[in-house]
Amino acid sequence: MPASADIRVHITDQCALFARPSDDFRADILVAAGDKVAQGAPVLRSRRHPDLTLVAPVAGEVAAADLGPGKRLSHILFFHDAKAGRHEHDVSAARAENDPVAVRALLLSAGMWPLFRSRPFGRVPLPAEQPAAIFVMALDTRPDAPLPQLALAGRLDAFLRGCQALASLTNGPVYVCHDGAADLDDLDVGNDRIRLTRIGPFHPHGLAGLQIAARFPAAPGRPVWDVHAEDVVGLGSFLETGLVPETRLVSVSGGALREHRLVRCQPGADLRALTFDIVKPGPHRLLSGSSLDGVEGRWLGPWRRQVAAIAGTGTERSPHWFSAALRRSSRPLPIIPTAALDHAFGGILPAALLVRALAANDSETAMRLGALSLVEEDVALADYITAAAPHLTAMLRAMLDRIAAEEIA
Amino acid sequence: MTRGIWDRETVALLLLAAAMPLAVTWLLATGMQGALRLVFVLIAAGLWHLAFMLARAQPPSFAGALTAFAVAVLAPAELGLLPMLIGISFGVVAGELAFGGWGRNVVNPATVAIAFLGFGFPAAPWPVLPIQLGWAAIAMAAIGMLVGVMAWRIAVSATAVLVIAWYGGMLAMPFLTAAAVVLVLLVCDPVTSAATDLGRWLNGLLYAALVMVFASGWQGAAAVQVAISAALLTSLAAPLLDEIAMRRWLARRKHLG
Structure with a gap:
């Protein structure tokens, strides 16, 4: 284990604040492309909740600010420039x-x-x-x-x-x-x-x-x-x-890298900049998150503290039409309750019943079994272990979204 | 996003691997006759898997081989080809393939097939299992529990009760052997047994209790017949046991809000 002081601070040249279309985050941009911003200075205000502000993750220049239709945030790109300083909030x-x-x-x-x-x-x-x-x-x-x-x-x-x-x-x-x-x-x-x-x-x-x-x-x-x-x-x-923290501790690992490293980088850091000097030759994919629960992307996502580089292109050679037909027609694939599945939920939740409720889209039972406390990362291990198709994470997210919509209605 | 290995076919293959000691012991005990019977059952079950693959695009499963082996070991002897074929077809189609294949079935297809043959052709004698099969069943349970494809709670609770009953003189040796073989081949099937911790304890206890009740109260029943009947009723009760376990789990969490 390296000592805390040995960990390199690596502020990547580019970084971004971004939102996925499914987040539906509608915002007013408080800066324009080309503006100098201090680290921690407000750059975005939510239109639905004007109290909620997002701040610049890094000192530098706003390179591009993209809002999609309906003022939905796509991304704001920043170039790092330490001279822009840090914004001090009044605490x-x-x-x-x-x-x-x-x-x-x-x-x-x-x-x-x-x-x-x-x-x-x-x-x-x-x-x-x-x-x-x-x-x-x-x-x-x-x-x-x-x-x-x-x-x-x-x-x-x-x-x-x-x-x-x-x-x-x-x-x-x-x-x-x-x-x-x-x-x-x-x-x-x-x-x-x-x-x-x-x-x-x-x-x-x-x-x-x-x-x-x-x-x-x-x-x-x-x-x-x-x-x-x-x-x-x-x-x-x-x-x-009054200073917003500049960095977070991030682990960079994965089968496509020559070494495992720990860095302190800014939120929304550029995953390519974190990995380019240690990546092995050949195609690879960069995940924001661990190899279990990461999502492919260019930037380090919110709540993420890991970068995983996975070898391969992610698109497998298309299988023979016959085996593809067999595989597709039997989805969701049956999940057999084994000791491995029980361990995937740490013995805390009744694994087989919960997975069955998820796969059957039985939100009532899943809610009774604790699905409302879970998000995608919590079923990622079960997803990995059982090789479930479709992914349990996707089935959980769809179920949570539907429950949320019903709560509002 | 890497993928793990515990999909349906891995579990089926590991169950088959676990069954190897039992298969070898049984083949040594029955010789050529047993081998022919096993080949016949394998072909019959395999044809149905093939038919469902071509007609319904249902991928075949190695679990079909385990079903065939269980039928070959436990089905009544001297049946003749046609009744045997009807029984296997009923078990494999109505017990497994009609539900969408292994992993979606409610009762074990082998249990259905054997029970169908036993009750449909009551004149056919039930097989008498050689005593060494009981020892081989221990090996199968050990492998299955070690790799995690068999629930140890079912095996341990059922075995404890059965062995105590045998030690106390309430269960004869042939019954114990048959109960052990049926336990590892049919009752411990991960798909059709209970899937919660408490449910699995209850599953094993219920099976052992039914074996004891039938063995003592059912005049003239053969050992395998007793074990198969207990296994059939137990697998029908498995969802109920899971429901009991879930209710208790929820009741214990009530204070959490």
Whole structure:
């Protein structure tokens, strides 16, 4: 394990704020192409929730700003230029009284809000949302994940300050999940709503969704947020200094690379710039996320702390028409309950019943079995193990979207 | 996005591999007659898989071979070709292929076929399983549990009850052998047994309890007949056991909200 100080800071020349069409994020752009922006300066404001602002991930110049039809954000591209400096937010109101309303307003205006993820449905929480509980994940058990203790090392006071701020956002408990490696065991948090929770060190126990399902299931009207410990540290130091954290600790790994490396890079970093000097010859794909749950893309996505490079082009040689016909006609492929499937849910959820409900599109049973606490990354391991077709992640997302639409109606 | 290996055919192949000790023991015990019977059943079941592949685009499965082996071992002897063919066809088609193939079936096709033959042709004698098959069943269960394609909870709970009953003199040795072979070949089938932790414990206990009830109360029943009847009723009850397990799981989580 490298010491925390040895990890190289790698700010890529290009980076982007982006949204997928399915996010339907409608925004006003506060800058124009060619403008110099300081790191942390507001660049986007949500049209649906004008309190919610996104900030520049890097100091530099706005290279391009693309809004799709209906002012939906496609992406804003930034060129890095350290001379543009850092934007300092006014934190005096939030710091003086530790006022929950001021903290909330400050996080919304400083672009820190999208660090939280709200379940059910796994989205950025609404500005007025009051979480029933918050889960701080001080461990990450995914393959090749960066160790959160590297991000926490020497910054426990900022972490504590961040936890106190989180406690002010909710009336419920704040669970700090850790595996004992980050020296959190005998941390004096001074707040009985902050609960240190030690959990097993093996995948999938470090997934927030399974811990939420086991300890505090999310439900409509009872949102549960999760946030990574490194972001809590960033939150704590932001409330002290007014500076939005510049980097996050990212692990770059995968079969298409010559070596596994840890870097500190900005959010939305360019995946090609992070990998080009260590990639093996031949075609490869870059995933934002781990090899289990990553999505192919150019930029490091929100909540992602891993880059995986997978060898191959992703388009397999088209099979013989006969075997293709056999395979397509029998979808969804049956999933046989084995010990491997039980392990894929860590023994926390009834695996076979849940997978069956997902594949049968039985949202009622899936909701009873805890599907509302899950997002795609939580079923990615089961997806990998069973080679399910169609993907369990896709079936879960479709089900969650439908449940969300029914909730609104 | 790499893909893992635990798809349907991997599980079927591992189950077949686990069945090898049992197959070898059985073939050594029955010789040429058993081999011919196995080949006949394999061909009959394979033809139905082929028919469903061509007519319904249903990919055939190696699990069909396991079904054929179970039928060859456990079906009543001296039936003649035509009744045997009818029984296998009924089991394979109505028990498995009509539901969409292995993985979507509700009851084990071999259980259906054997029960159909046994009750449809009551004059045919049930096979008497040689005692070494019971030992081979232990090997099969060990391999199956080790690679994770058989639920150890079913095997352990059923075995515990059956062995205690045998030790206490409530179960004769032929019944124990038959119950063990049927347990590993049919009851532990991952598709048609219960799929939750509690459900699996109950599944094993229910099977063992039914074997004991039939063995003591069913006058004139053969050992295999007793075990097959218990297996059929158990697999019909499996969804109920899962439902019980799910209700209990939900009740225990009520305090979480």
